[in-house]
Amino acid sequence: xKKPTGSYPHVxxxxxxxxxVSQAGSVxxxxxVRKTGLDQAISAVLAPWRKSRAVHDPGKILVDLALAVxxxxxxxxxxxx
Numbered sequence: 001x002k003k004p005t006g007s008y009p010h011v012x013x014x015x016x017x018x019x020x021v022s023q024a025g026s027v028x029x030x031x032x033v034r035k036t037g038l039d040q041a042i043s044a045v046l047a048p049w050r051k052s053r054a055v056h057d058p059g060k061i062l063v064d065l066a067l068a069v070x071x072x073x074x075x076x077x078x079x080x081x
Contacts, residue, residue, distance in 0.1 A: 026071055039063050 033039050043059030050058055061079075068078045 026067065029067055029070060033063055033067070 046058045
């Protein structure tokens with residue numbers, strides 16, 4: 001198993017009808033973010049403001065928020081999707 005190089009894991013698409021997602025367009029957005037390295041770039045830019053004991057990466061939080069808004073999210077709880 002390869003270690004992921006970015007904040008998002010590789011997506012596996014199957015055509016057998018199992019594990020169907022309702023937000024299939026999100027795959028394209030996540031793959032674009034991962035392939036361009038946008039998640040790593042934002043994390044690097046925000047690194048000086050990250051507290052030493054911080055658990056969550058502020059760059060990933062910001063990208064997750066942008067993806068949630070792009071997919072039609074209207075509250076912060078939608079980031080979990």
